[in-house]
Amino acid sequence: MFLRTSLYYQAFDGGVIPISVYAQIFPQLLEGAFVTIQLLILSAILGFLLSFLGGIGRLSRIDPIRWISGFFVEFLRGTSLLVQLFWLFYALPLLGIKLAPGLAGILALSLNYGAYGSEVVRGAIQSIPKGQTEAAIALNMTPRQQMWHVILPQAFRTMLPSFGNLFIELLKGTALVSLITIPDMTFEASAMRTNIEANTPEIFTLLLLMYFVIGYPLTLATRWLERRFSVGRL
Amino acid sequence: MRRLKRNRVGHLISKGSERVSEMTENNHVAVAEAPQSNQEQTEPIVRYRKVSKSFGDNQVLKEVDFDLYPGERVAVIGPSGSGKTTMARLLMTLEKPTSGTIEVDGRQLWHKEVKGKLVPADEKHLHEVRGDIGMVFQHFHLFPHMNILKNVSVAPIKVLGLSKEEAEERAKTMLDKVGMSDKLEAYPANLSGGQQQRVAIARALVMRPKVMLFDEPTSALDPELVGEVLDVIKEIAAEGEMAMMLITHEMSFARDVADRIVFFDEGRIIEQGRPEQIFTAPKTDRLQEFLKRFELNGSSS
Amino acid sequence: MWSWDFTFKILPQLLDTLWITISATIAAFAVAMIGGLILAFARRSTFRLLSWVTYAFIEFIRTTPPLVQLYVIFYVLPRYGLSLSPFTAGVIGLGIHYSTYLSEVYRAGIDSVPRGQWEAATALNFSPLQKWKTIILPQAIRPVVPVMGNYLIVMLKETPMLSAITLVELLGRAQIIGSNTFRYLEPITLVGLFFLVLSYSASRLVIRLEKRMNINHHGKMDAAA
Ligand SMILES: Nc1ncnc2c1ncn2[C@@H]1O[C@H](COP(=O)(O)OP(=O)(O)OP(=O)(O)O)[C@@H](O)[C@H]1O
Ligand SMILES: [Mg+2]
Numbered sequence: 001m002f003l004r005t006s007l008y009y010q011a012f013d014g015g016v017i018p019i020s021v022y023a024q025i026f027p028q029l030l031e032g033a034f035v036t037i038q039l040l041i042l043s044a045i046l047g048f049l050l051s052f053l054g055g056i057g058r059l060s061r062i063d064p065i066r067w068i069s070g071f072f073v074e075f076l077r078g079t080s081l082l083v084q085l086f087w088l089f090y091a092l093p094l095l096g097i098k099l100a101p102g103l104a105g106i107l108a109l110s111l112n113y114g115a116y117g118s119e120v121v122r123g124a125i126q127s128i129p130k131g132q133t134e135a136a137i138a139l140n141m142t143p144r145q146q147m148w149h150v151i152l153p154q155a156f157r158t159m160l161p162s163f164g165n166l167f168i169e170l171l172k173g174t175a176l177v178s179l180i181t182i183p184d185m186t187f188e189a190s191a192m193r194t195n196i197e198a199n200t201p202e203i204f205t206l207l208l209l210m211y212f213v214i215g216y217p218l219t220l221a222t223r224w225l226e227r228r229f230s231v232g233r234l
Numbered sequence: 235m236r237r238l239k240r241n242r243v244g245h246l247i248s249k250g251s252e253r254v255s256e257m258t259e260n261n262h263v264a265v266a267e268a269p270q271s272n273q274e275q276t277e278p279i280v281r282y283r284k285v286s287k288s289f290g291d292n293q294v295l296k297e298v299d300f301d302l303y304p305g306e307r308v309a310v311i312g313p314s315g316s317g318k319t320t321m322a323r324l325l326m327t328l329e330k331p332t333s334g335t336i337e338v339d340g341r342q343l344w345h346k347e348v349k350g351k352l353v354p355a356d357e358k359h360l361h362e363v364r365g366d367i368g369m370v371f372q373h374f375h376l377f378p379h380m381n382i383l384k385n386v387s388v389a390p391i392k393v394l395g396l397s398k399e400e401a402e403e404r405a406k407t408m409l410d411k412v413g414m415s416d417k418l419e420a421y422p423a424n425l426s427g428g429q430q431q432r433v434a435i436a437r438a439l440v441m442r443p444k445v446m447l448f449d450e451p452t453s454a455l456d457p458e459l460v461g462e463v464l465d466v467i468k469e470i471a472a473e474g475e476m477a478m479m480l481i482t483h484e485m486s487f488a489r490d491v492a493d494r495i496v497f498f499d500e501g502r503i504i505e506q507g508r509p510e511q512i513f514t515a516p517k518t519d520r521l522q523e524f525l526k527r528f529e530l531n532g533s534s535s
Numbered sequence: 536m537w538s539w540d541f542t543f544k545i546l547p548q549l550l551d552t553l554w555i556t557i558s559a560t561i562a563a564f565a566v567a568m569i570g571g572l573i574l575a576f577a578r579r580s581t582f583r584l585l586s587w588v589t590y591a592f593i594e595f596i597r598t599t600p601p602l603v604q605l606y607v608i609f610y611v612l613p614r615y616g617l618s619l620s621p622f623t624a625g626v627i628g629l630g631i632h633y634s635t636y637l638s639e640v641y642r643a644g645i646d647s648v649p650r651g652q653w654e655a656a657t658a659l660n661f662s663p664l665q666k667w668k669t670i671i672l673p674q675a676i677r678p679v680v681p682v683m684g685n686y687l688i689v690m691l692k693e694t695p696m697l698s699a700i701t702l703v704e705l706l707g708r709a710q711i712i713g714s715n716t717f718r719y720l721e722p723i724t725l726v727g728l729f730f731l732v733l734s735y736s737a738s739r740l741v742i743r744l745e746k747r748m749n750i751n752h753h754g755k756m757d758a759a760a
Contacts, residue, residue: 078734079727080692083706087727090710090719095536134328135375135434139389139441140364143357149388153379168598175600179699186603193610201614204607208599215598 021202025192029203029210032188037214039102039174039184043109044167050114051163055121056147069118076115082176084108089180105177113170120162124155157229164222171215185210277340279304279366279444279477280325285334287320287501294320296501297334302445307471307478309488309509312498313524318481319372321498322447325479326369327360338363339444365393368443372450374434376422382409383418386437394441401440408436412466428459432466439470445477446470453483460484467491485528489513497521542721545712549725552708557733559625559704560691566630567690568683571637575645578638593635601632602696609700625697633690640682644675680748684741688734695726705729 057069076084088104099107128151136146178187189207193200278301287295294317302308310318323329325336327343335352336343345352346359355363377385383405390401409415412432422430431451438446448467452460464487471478471491482488488495488509495512497505497520505518516522577589596604605628608619619627648671656670698707709722 074735075731078731080695080706080730082695082698083723083727083730086695086706086710086719087723090713091723094718094720129375131371131373131375132377134326135371135377135437137328137364138326138367138369138371138438140361140393141389142361142393145392149392150377154377157379172598172600172602175602176696178602186600186606189603190606193606201611204603204611207603208595208607211599211603212595216594219594219598 021199022206024196025199025203025206028188028192029185029206032183032185033210033214035182035187036171036174036184039105039109039177039182040167040171040214043106043113043174044170046106046110047114047117047166047170048163050110051117051121054114054118055125058118058122059125061143073115073118076111077119081108081112081173082179084112085176085180101177101180101182104180105174105182109170109173109177113166113173116169117163117166120159120166121155124158124162125151127158128154160229161222161226164218164225168215168218168222171211171218175211276303278302278337279339281337282321282324283335283337285324285336286332287317287324287329288332294501295324295331298501298503300496300503302477302479304444304477305474306494307480307492308494308496309480309482309492310496310498311482311485311488311524312504316498317501318498319449322369322449322479322481325445326367326447327364338366365441366444367447368438368441368445369447369449370431370435370438370451373454374422374427374430376430376434376437378422381419381421382414382425382433385422385433386440389437390440404440405436408440409433411439411469412436413462426459427455428462431455431463435463435466435470443476445479448478448480448482450481450483485513485525497524499524537720538718541716541718542725545722546725548712549705549708549722549729552703552705553729555622555702556691556694556704556729559622559629559694559697559702560687562626563629563633563694564687564690566626567633567637567686570631570634571641574634574638575641578642579645593638596632596635601629601693602699604628604632605696605700621697621700621702624700625694625702628700629690629693629697633686636686637683640679640686641675643682644677644679645671647678648674677748681741681745684737684744688737688741691734691737692730695730 054069054073057065058073060066060069085104085108088099088108089101092099092104132150132154133146136150141149174184175186178184178190181187183191185207189203192203196203280300280302282298282300284297284299285295286293286297298317298321300321310321312318320329324331325338325343331344335345341363342352342355343360343363344355346355347353377388380388383402386405386409387398387401390396390404391398394401396404406415406418409418412435414429414432414436417425417429417433422433425433431454435451451467452463455463464484467480468487468491470476480488480492490509492509494506495509496503497512497516497518499520505512505516505521512521513525516525574589574593577585578593580586580589605625608628609621609624612619612624652670652674653666656666661670694704695706697704698710701707703711705726706723709719709726712722713719
């Protein structure tokens with residue numbers, strides 16, 4: 001409705017009212033927003049799973065598992081996200097593996113943030129007092145039961161705020177996929193910039209606002225989680 | 235359940251003294267005077283043999299020999315850092331001995347027999363033997379994310395494989411015994427230290443271990459809460475079902491509850507015997523020294 | 536597939552741009568350190584409006600992608616008469632983005648200075664400036680130095696983004712090599728390895744720093760036996 005009115009004004013006035021510019025830009029950015037949100041959700045789910053794999057793997061009592069997960073986590077944290085994206089997009093095809101850009105994007109995002117998430121998981125598990133494990137051993141729980149019934153439920157509360165923060169970082173990270181031709185919000189904005197250069201300020205202002213609108217609720221939710229879970233236990 | 239009916243204490247101490255006399259090179263060792271009545275021979279439920287434990291260069295236990303008999307209640311006393319907690323933690327499999335062996339009910343704990351040879355135990359073996367042991371910790375270590383009923387019933391369900399109903403039934407019985415049956419839905423954070431420790435006792439009891447370890451169960455409590463926990467332990471001790479190893483600094487409690495007192499210092503058992511003898515006629519200088527510190531508290535009267 | 540000849544041919548070109556990556560990181564970090572301090576003070580201001588505007592600024596910058604912020608600085612500001620080189624735009628953009636993080640770090644550090652220190656400084660009749668300079672800040676910054684070190688490493692790994700505003704740093708160079716030769720595998724892999732080596736050695740340094748500070752500061756070791 002709002003859009004129609006502004007278009008109406010545009011017709012009336014000959015297209016000089018700024019709001020009509022936004023009406024032109026917004027639909028295209030909105031299309032990109034759907035891509036951004038898809039990327040965000042898929043990478044978040046995959047990254048979340050990888051976080052547990054990596055985090056628990058690094059604490060394994062079995063040496064090779066610990067080494068391998070340690071290597072992957074350190075490797076992914078140590079090389080930069082954009083380099084990883086480019087590597088999957090430009091270099092991997094030369095090794096005979098061609099991924100669709102969307103897949104390369106999701107893979108790079110979830111691997112990279114999954115590696116950071118691993119450290120969150122590991123830190124949270126290690127923050128649970130040793131007495132908890134000892135009490136579980138004294139009750140003759142198996143290592144798996146100790147982890148599943150005693151450690152993880154407690155560690156999970158500690159992880160939540162950090163995962164919230166990582167989620168926001170992930171949202172910001174998705175903007176990078178525009179550089180490997182995935183049509184997310186930032187990609188659409190860049191494309192429009194080359195087409196209607198005169199409106200560059202409006203395009204990027206609206207783009208920033210749209211990221212803020214998606215991201216700020218996440219920030220607020222994270223704060224809430226922090227207050228709810230970080231203070232005292234229970 | 236093998237139970238010692240008659241003359242339990244005397245018989246045990248004589249067992250202890252045989253061993254103690256083996257290590258007489260260790261100057262201060264005292265032999266408890268005890269009636270020798272060996273007619274009814276019972277196998278110990280726990281047997282430490284030449285158990286040593288070092289943390290780095292720090293040798294905390296020095297070739298300790300120690301037996302615990304079914305149904306026997308032993309109080310372990312001794313100065314801070316003497317290795318009492320470590321003794322218990324080795325039996326609970328929270329710490330691995332550097333050398334020596336521990337037997338539980340005739341089975342090796344830290345070793346298993348493979349073709350006649352003893353090899354280090356794996357988790358599966360520990361899991362089997364550990365079922366006979368229970369422990370109450372100084373700092374309770376209740377699970378903060380579970381309510382009281384869940385704290386006590388989780389292990390029977392997951393470890394013993396009982397049904398939820400059965401496990402909760404058992405849990406409620408135990409919680410009743412420790413006087414906590416009115417708080418089933420409460421979370422540990424909302425309980426006093428004394429209440430938490432009583433729940434922790436119920437949590438350990440519900441597994442029906444043959445040996446129960448108490449590591450200073452009251453020393454993290456405010457003075458006014460100590461009594462309620464000691465009363466619960468006394469009650470359990472009076473039932474005489476389980477062997478109990480009570481590490482404690484509460485001398486009067488040790489004297490009231492224990493069949494035998496073991497005095498630890500610098501990683502060795504220095505002296506052991508019946509409470510009357512230990513508290514009224516300590517033989518070694520070190521025990522005399524140690525007990526002097528408690529006289530001010532009026533614990534020997 | 537992988538050609539060592541090619542690898543050794545492009546290695547010098549990449550090494551040439553290494554210093555651009557490093558100097559951009561350090562310059563951006565300097566901007567972030569100073570910007571962060573300014574934001575931390577503005578946020579503490581008793582002048583409500585300033586404090587609130589700072590808060591809104593921090594929230595907004597932290598929630599939106601640094602890449603877009605770089606675009607704004609590089610493509611939008613020239614329309615208002617402010618044209619910046621890719622390097623300057625990149626340093627300012629990354630610097631501002633991370634100044635919002637560092638302001639939080641400063642805040643945590645300042646909050647960790649015990650009340651007594653403020654009171655002692657007041658009792659000694661220090662001027663506000665002296666109080667901050669000689670008493671509060673030295674104590675506030677010490678414990679957060681390792682955290683700052685970690686942000687330096689994070690920023691290092693963000694610099695490839697500057698290739699998007701046409702700065703020819705490591706990744707930009709690799710891309711140019713790639714599009715000229717149609718060989719992307721070696722240059723991009725090398726860039727990844729460079730970052731691995733750089734960030735790994737930097738994090739070793741930070742850990743060393745942290746250990747040193749812990750030793751100097753240690754006093755309580757909580758062990759419940
Ligand atoms: N995990 C460990 N690592 C290193 N040293 C340890 C460890 N656990 C115990 N020790 C050391 O072993 C010695 C004996 O400790 P232990 O806890 O068994 O003594 P304790 O007799 O229970 O003392 P307290 O009465 O204070 O509880 C102490 O010197 C202690 O510092
Ligand atoms: Mg102890």
